[in-house]
Amino acid sequence: MSLVTDAADKPTLYKRIRADIEKRILTGEWPPGHRIPFEHELVARYGCSRMTVNKALSELAQADLIERRRRAGSFVRRPQHMSAVLKIADIRAEITALGRAYGYELIHRKLRAATAADRDRLGVKRAGKVVAITCRHSADNVPFAVEDRLIDLSSVPDAASADFSREPPGSWLLHHVPWTEAEHTISAIVADDHTAGALAIAVGAPCLVIDRYTWRSARTITAVRLLYPGDSHRLVARFKGG
Amino acid sequence: MSLVTDAADKPTLYKRIRADIEKRILTGEWPPGHRIPFEHELVARYGCSRMTVNKALSELAQADLIERRRRAGSFVRRPQHMSAVLKIADIRAEITALGRAYGYELIHRKLRAATAADRDRLGVKRAGKVVAITCRHSADNVPFAVEDRLIDLSSVPDAASADFSREPPGSWLLHHVPWTEAEHTISAIVADDHTAGALAIAVGAPCLVIDRYTWRSARTITAVRLLYPGDSHRLVARFKGG
DNA sequence: TACGATTATATGTCTAGACATATAAGTCAA
DNA sequence: TTGACTTATATGTCTAGACATATAATCGTA
Incomplete structure (x- = not known):
């Protein structure tokens, strides 16, 4: 139940973090509206610096998969306007x-x-x-x-x-x-x-x-x-x- | 002819760098295939650290507007398959x-x-x-x-x-x-x-x-x-x- | 000339800090 | 209860470094 994948660190760390979160969102384990762990929690979980988890979360935000709100945290976005x-x-x-x-x-x-x-x-x-x-x-x-x-x-x-x-x-x-x-x-x-x-x-x-x-x-x-x-x-x- | 906009730094620095480059691409001033200034050149031009220009360029790459190649530099992508x-x-x-x-x-x-x-x-x-x-x-x-x-x-x-x-x-x-x-x-x-x-x-x-x-x-x-x-x-x- | 080894270099990733800023939440007074 | 003020906190941005790595360019050799 750890966030850390058991795979060896073949890809880079921030990519693994991003993939881990993305997977949980896509499988529905973290449904729309769910609060993603805070950066400092992910830092502790992966044992890395904040810039690294920040990069992972920033990319997920740029891809519109999550929404980041100051002071509140990061949240899974609900499938917005259906677009193709x-x-x-x-x-x-x-x-x-x-x-x-x-x-x-x-x-x-x-x-x-x-x-x-x-x-x-x-x-x-x-x-x-x-x-x-x-x-x-x-x-x-x-x-x-x-x-x-x-x-x-x-x-x-x-x-x-x-x-x-x-x-x-x-x-x-x-x-x-x-x-x-x-x-x-x-x-x-x-x-x-x-x-x-x-x-x-x-x-x-x-x-x-x-x-x-x-x-x-x-x-x-x-x-x-x-x-x-x-x-x-x-x-x-x-x-x-x- | 400077890359730096004359606008006050109302938005953040990396966003300004990103917007500056994006504008040059969208107006056609830097056509597809054009090599974007190296990171160290942008660092000198904007007087900031490499992580800052790196963030700007990474976002442009994630948006498929530029392509980054090790040792070679960053290049304006040509408009790929027309998609909407x-x-x-x-x-x-x-x-x-x-x-x-x-x-x-x-x-x-x-x-x-x-x-x-x-x-x-x-x-x-x-x-x-x-x-x-x-x-x-x-x-x-x-x-x-x-x-x-x-x-x-x-x-x-x-x-x-x-x-x-x-x-x-x-x-x-x-x-x-x-x-x-x-x-x-x-x-x-x-x-x-x-x-x-x-x-x-x-x-x-x-x-x-x-x-x-x-x-x-x-x-x-x-x-x-x-x-x-x-x-x-x-x-x-x-x-x-x- | 062609090919293989070496080198230089631009990007890729990461760190351990820092200060800024928006805002949720709590506090207190009207 | 409501509104105004304060505070705590998560994210936003940035720095000045570091080492890794892919690869274009160069050089040397067959």
Whole structure:
């Protein structure tokens, strides 16, 4: 019933302390709200200095597994808002990862001054130039998704001269605009004439829609809508406790 | 051009060091692959001890913003697989957060020995008892989602006696089974007769489907399918750079 | 030139202290 | 009972060292 694992000190001490506590939390032995031993107790238990247990507890706090309160102690956090890590890969990477042949086709590209609708979609007030792109991704020559994108040229001037007839704009942006933030909205629609034609599915068939709005440091970069055939495509998200 | 901010030392020193570096990474001033100043350089620059800059850099490493290599230095990581944190709230919480009146209705509840289909859905080999639940959530008396759930009683025996006619099973589980892991699959379908009736939408209308499979420490807990009217419901995921 | 041994060095971990600070809990007066 | 004040205490931050360890770079040799 000791906190100390019987394992030899193969890993470092603070990692062992962290793993010991994490295990107790994950197995439910220490349920949400449970008070973790005080630092000075852990110091006594492991026979180390306070900085060492402090490092272990600080990392658990950074991982949102525990909550630290001055004077009160450290407590197991209750599983907060249920959140999941949703991997939304670059479509080319996604298709090639499935072992299928990736195909890309630029349908439409236009450089224009931002219309009111464009500004609204990008969430900017200022007028400016944008690139509007419509393209299609396919896997093994079967339509996989159609993409409708707007790029703010005041944030990404290089996009004006990029050759999107060969490289999909998503991949291009990924390599030219590092460290972005994004917001995704997922919804379902049924295919209208136009969508059905582009995806080679029946009118009225379900489609999964991903709207992604991307920015960097409060500067809008791009807004994109991706349409997938709803019966064949699946988004998988893995939730890791916490 | 100093690393030191001109701001007074209101926050603590290591937090300022961390924020300084983070800012340079996020603005792109230090692009992916860029080598961050060595610890001893930062020590000289900020006039503090190595443990202090080490704490700042360790946190950046834990956040996957930088990568630390012995003898080589610390480097800005390139934005890895595009991933997003998808908040999938408990439905009751989700609805009340929107400021709407939450309504709940148990449609069907059955305790039974697991059928082959049940075992398949729960991903277990062993036979055992399960609770099958169908229920409906509403917001302001408008159907919001229908839920079809299976709970593995060998993992959650208390669920056999829980009163799901008053409390939705999702909320109940959230409070009785801490620290779970889950996998979500999101897809789109069109409403069939049955679904359309339950959601009070037209047959053929789009629906967003969330299949969630939940376990804890390799023990299956529950499998649930949630059906939302696709045109009214949106899942929002926020991606934080990295 | 290629490969193996050596060395220098940046990070990784840890210590035994210190003072700061927020706050739970107790104390006392209105 | 309530509110204001005091105190004890757990965490937060920081220091000036130390030794460990992985590895990039150098040097020497085949």
